[in-house]
Amino acid sequence: MESTARTPVRPIKPVAPYLGGKRNLARRLVEIIEATPHDRYAEAFVGMGGVFLRRTSRPRFEVINDWSADVANLFRILREHYPQFMEVLRFQITTRHEFDRLSRVDPETLTDLQRAARFLYLQRVAFGGKVTGRNFGMDTGRARFNLSQLEPMLEDLHERLSGVVIERLPFDRFIDRYDGPGTLTFCDPPYWGCETDYGAAMFSPADHARLRDRLAAVQGRFALTINDVPEIRALYADPRFSIEPVGVTYRVSGAPTAARELIITGGG
Template identity: 60%
Template sequence: MVFEKETRAVSPTHPPAAWIGGKRQLASRLVGMISAIPHVTYAEPFVGMGGVFFRRTAAPKSEVINDRNGEVVNLFRILQRHYPQFMDTLKFQITSRREFERLKACDPATLTDLERAGRFLYLQKLAFGGKVNGQNFGVSPGRPASFNLARLAPMLEEVHERLAGVILENLNWSVFLDRYDRAETLFYLDPPYFGSEDDYGKTLFSRDQFAALAKRLRGIRGRFILSINDVPEIRETFGGFALHEAKLTYSLSAGKATPARELIITNGLS
């Protein structure tokens, strides 16, 4: 079945904060692949900070983004629906190691949704390397503070505008796939890297779910693009799909870089 491409142009913007595995280097290639596939619904089950979602230049009629991390979904919901009030909560926030540690130790369940979103954004902006678990206060001599409202406000306004009309979900990836799988759906999946499953939370995605994910993707009606690290276990698990190699460079804490390989996995995309 062929679907007419009915998309509107959208302005790419930066994700609201850093995120481990944020796909900055792969984004342009992935965006090109996404744009080449006609679809009515665009759906991301592992959106994170939206490293690909926000860098796209065209959008179909329907867009759905999802993450099991409730802090992610709460931030996007607040930015989508309560942007002015959210900016008021950030107005007097300062960059401080002591404030970082205070908020890190704070139980988000004790906060309002606005306070929760502010806490999460503050920690992600200042955490070294965009880490989600085991966060450390990130500071680099000779560079300005990462949490600077004068620079942050225009970008958050762009994120607010980009989220207009987008459906937000907080589901397990398998439930999300079941709910939105249609012949006209294109899924972009960015699961945790193999061997780094705990980086996003120990209970969110376990290693045995890679096999379950591959099995589920073999039966979907729609199309998918999945990006992940290139290791033998992934090649075996996702055998039978089209595997596209990507060579990248990962930055290290010492300022050096190391070569890396990733895979872009698809069904029926040449």
């Protein structure tokens, strides 16, 4: 019999904005996840953890994944080297000059601690949580990188990551490795038409079909969130998939913009 025993956890907020963050859909996605029996939770495109961190319970096994080296490194550093990371962050200041300087730095030339600090700084300061083509974000009300406000959030995340497995794998290898009876796989891939927003080699238009094929074959269960476009509806037009349209509102600058997204579920 499938185990559904889970431990309550306190939801926490992501420590930085991230393009495609799930603030609008998080409540509905968490409802679906919490209502799905599972004893292993596997998230293939974790980003800044917009869904992972807002869940209210955890099963006996959790694993998060992102093909972004910056994302995977930040979570690993927060879990394993929190005190040292905080010491590095104490020297960061919010200025356009510092933002521009760090934007030009090749992360491959940095230590893991320096790389994590650079990535967190840029995501906190950049306009709209952009990952590529970042611009300095102005906020007349507060400094975007204020360690006295950020430190409690980082400590909460450090504690939440205890016992969590952190991977950096292509999504298909990740799903293959952790799928099985009792596994719930959650996927929040780059949206259709936005594949290069996270970097040129992160995800391709052809990967949408590859992801669909892999999810169709899972032994456990899955939930996927994606934008509502005809191409995605055609990909998942199969009785094996359940499609729930959801209305959302986005506001990066200017007036709010209404949009529709899809929550697709299926599996054994």
